[in-house]
Amino acid sequence: MKNFFKLNPLKIALLVFVFSLASLPLVREAQADGPPTLTAVSAVLIDQASGKVIYEKGMHDEHYPASTTKVLTALLALENMELDYKITLPNDYVNVGETNIGLRAGARQTAEELLMATMLYSANDAAQALAIGTAGSEQAFVDMMNQRVAELGLQHTHFANPHGLHSEDHYTSAYDLAMIAREAMDNPEFRRIVTTESFVVRRVNGKENFTVSNRNGLLNQFEFADGIKTGYTRQAGNCIVASATKNDMQLIAVLLNSNNIFDESQTLLEWGFDNSQHTLLVDANTVKASVKVLNGGRSEVEVLTEKPLYSVMRSDEATNVQETLDLPDSIPAPIHRGEVIGSLTYTDDNGYTYSTNLLAAKDVGRYNLRLVVRQSFQSVWQVFVVPFS
Secondary structure (H helix, E strand, O other), X not given: OHHHHHOOHHHHHHHHHHHHHHHHHHHHHHHHOOOOOOOOOEEEEEEOOOOOEEEEEOOOOOEOOHHHHHHHHHHHHHHHOOOOOEEEOOOOOOOOOOXXXXXXXXXXXXXXXXXXXXXXXXXXXXXXXXXXXXXXXXXXXXXXXXXXXXXXXXXXXXXXXXXXXXXXXXXXXXXXXXXXXXXXXXXXXXXXXXXXXXXXXXXXXXXXXXXXXXXXXXXXHOOOEEXXXXXXXXXXXEEEEEEEEEOOEEEEEEEEOOOOHHHHHHHHHHHHHHOEEEEEEEXXXXXXXXXXXXXXXXXXXXXXXXXXXXEEEEOOOOOOEEEEEXXXXXXXXXXXXXXXXXXXXXXXXXXXXXXXXXXXXXXXXEOOHHHHHHHHHHHHXXXXXXXXX
């Protein structure tokens, strides 16, 4: 026993090292529960479905967005043009430079080609072309951008161009960018574009093809990633609007002026998935009510949910939800199956909402004698014939 207390300093140091190693997993586990430490000067993590904020760091602070600006540029173009619409650049067009595919005055490309060049390659001239094709001029398009910002109720954003090159009057916040991205990710074509690996822009300026490849390295790094856009200028630093979907939960992360946009956005998204509860509120095709039908072959029609709804909350958060049905007292026939009749909304204690349309479960024709006779015959058949067949 006495020899135990006569350990030399080397043996004591070795024991301390071993015990330190044994305690490391416990330290990591304890740190994993808290939000990650980010170098980004501003950041936010939201639930795409509801817009609920799961994490934030100076989310309303105003910063330069660089090419993350192009998220709104692409969304407005998609909402106002068909993909095969051909845009011809006017004679007074001047390529703004920096990253570009070499467009010149007179160039004629489809909206899809320009969207791919804008979102994958971050081509500033393609963003200019989309603006001109959508609104007639870059300035008119900028007015559209700021109008849409106002419609979304965003108070810390003002755009001065469609591409994101530096301007003192061109700024946004992490929260506002997340809300713009949330709107954009509701558009199926936008989602397809931002997950495309590469695309061939054909005959740029009527000459050679130009292949654009997706510069969002998060798509290759993180298996659940599904967008969206990176950006950089000297004044803005490295920025990213990132999206990932796991087990039907989609999260959007925005990091502005980060030292490592891909690793930090992945870390934030993973933390969000690991520390958020995803609870099914209602499944798709769930009957929620019946609505009276006027002058119809049926007296009422059932309404059912269009899509499933999930609530998202931090694991350390407790909240309740309140259900609200918005339906008319009655609806005149005819009614077509799948027709939108009303809506269902769940509201949690923090004011976040989760909504879906309520659809007619069946067709209901107008009342007429032939319809009454047919329905009566079907009822008789079901009662007296089917049981014995």
